[in-house]
Amino acid sequence: MSATLGVLLKQLDASLSICMVEKLDDVAKESTSGWNNAGTGHAAYCELNYTPEKADGSIDASKAFAINESFERTLQFWTHLVKQHALPDPTSFINPVPHLSFVWGEKNVSFLRKRFAAIGNHPMFVGMQYSEDPAVLREWMPLVMDGRDASQPVAGTRIPHGTDVNFGSLTRSMVGYLQGDENFELLVNHSVDGFTRQQDGKWRVLVKETGSATTTEIFADFVFLGAGGGALPLLQKSGIDEGKGYGGFPVSGQWLVCKKPEIVSQHFAKVYGKASIGAPPMSVPHLDTRIIDGEKALLFGPFAGFTTKFLKEGSFLDLIASIKPGNLWPMIKVGLGSFDLIRYLISEVMQNHSDRMDALREYFPLAKDEDWTLASAGQRVQIIKRDPLKGGKLEFGTEVLTSADGSLAALLGASPGASVTVSAMLQVLEKCFPSQLATPEWQGKLKEMIPSYGVSLLNDPALIEQIRQDTLSTLGVIPAAEIVQVAEELAA
Ligand SMILES: Cc1cc2nc3c(=O)[nH]c(=O)nc-3n(C[C@H](O)[C@H](O)[C@H](O)COP(=O)(O)OP(=O)(O)OC[C@H]3O[C@@H](n4cnc5c(N)ncnc54)[C@H](O)[C@@H]3O)c2cc1C
Secondary structure, eight states, rough: OOOHHHOOOOOOOOTTTTEEEEEESSSSSSSSGGGOOOOOOOSSOOOGSSSSSSSSSBBBBBBHHHHHHOOOOOOOHHHHHHHTSSSSSGTTEEEOOOOOEEHHHHHHHHHHHHHHHHHHHHHGGGOOEOOOOOHHHHHHHHHTTTOOOTOOEEEEEEEOOEEEEOHHHHHHHHHHHHHSSSSSEEEEEEEEEEEEEEETTEEEEEEEEETSSSEHHHHHHHEEOOOGGGGHHHHHTTTTTTGGTOHHHHHHEEEEEOOOOOHHOOOEEEEEEOTTOOOGGGOOEEEEEEEEEEEEEEEEEEEEEESSSSSSTSOTTHHHHTOOHHHHHHHHHHHHHHHHHHHHHHHHHTTOOOHHHHHHHSEEEETGGGOEEEOOOOOOEEEEEETTTTEEEEEEEEEEEEOOTEEEEEEEEOOOOGHHHHHHHHHHHHHHHHHHHTTTHHHHHHHHEEEEESSSSSSSHHHHHHHHHHHHHTTTSSSSSHHHHHHHHHOO
């Protein structure tokens, strides 16, 4: 998040001085590390939780359209940076991996059929295929179909131009690009420890070097708290009124990972299923092809867990230290009202390898216990906030919070996460740099970086086609010839 904001600001105003402070010995070692997240370029192609079924049985596709549009903005920004040689060869951070949804059982098949009817013909989801034919599904995902009960009704959708993203590699490249500028400084092994607002309006930021008593002061007109799970404690330390009443609920994650080439080579897709009842939306099970730093692997999960740490490299005291008079009531209310979530987390925590393998065999029936190992994923801190009706509510999204004067912004939450960085950071610009953003200079530069900036793609098939031809071919997600074919289908 911080790297994206840094690059956006540098592109908009090269004279800005930017200092990035990182607690660990390098950037992108927490949630953004390739192995700590699922690397799905979330475009709502396969994630069934973005198209919930309403009480009347119809599909609410509004979130799917919003997420697809948001990811389009992200792809445009990366495309611009690749063309400028600010980012290296795109295969170092993005690779085409088809996005599939897969369900079984009459009720779920009927849901997927309705979902396809709701979005499958829209230009934003062009190229989406639907099938209930086991032979077709086997072609798309042999490991998922082999050994499956033939009497079971099944259905799937597939979009060929889905993506697997190595957000860690992308972030390191972005920070590398920033380091080429003399007005940029990266301080690693330094923690932001506190803030004070000065009379002149600047923030005095206290920064501590790891393993030393040395404290450095940084004076800044604007501060962005892009500290992942560490953003909430920093927001509390800033003392801004807008941060009062916010709390956090940490959820950890684990994956089953398989690196055996003879198995990995048989699956080329991200296959998302339906979440179990009570499961938070980010716990939707999926069987993924991952391509990280040239290495291919299969990953299944996530299996949720509970910890009191806000960061993987955090402290067990994080949760308790975050409880303040202002957020105590919302936290109690959420704790008392989240039975399904708590039950779900307890059941996840109690699982052993054999239970997890049983969950995997619902997606890969012939999977063998010895081929898969357990790995820890990153931490997510879900947002708890005040609610006028219920006292407190738990949210699974991402929220940009800013001080009234726009001198400080923080990003809370982690879902849909890294895929929506550009939209999230555009929100920061809109809230914190409104006068600069209104100038023809910034507007022109933003349009250059993100051609769909300020316009809706929803009702503009011609613009979607034009943008996708550029993004998908520049980023190597789909060869230009296939885009032309998709465009012809769209025109037809
Ligand atoms: C299990 C899991 C699966 C996910 N899957 C996906 C996915 O498929 N697709 C997707 O788009 N997103 C996914 N996400 C979300 C995505 O990983 C995050 O939204 C994104 O990486 C967050 O980036 P960030 O920069 O906000 O935080 P982080 O990457 O966590 O970075 C925060 C940085 O701040 C540093 N820091 C913290 N406190 C301090 C301090 N006091 N001083 C200095 N430095 C500090 C940390 O060391 C860290 O380097 C997933 C997340 C998880 C956990």
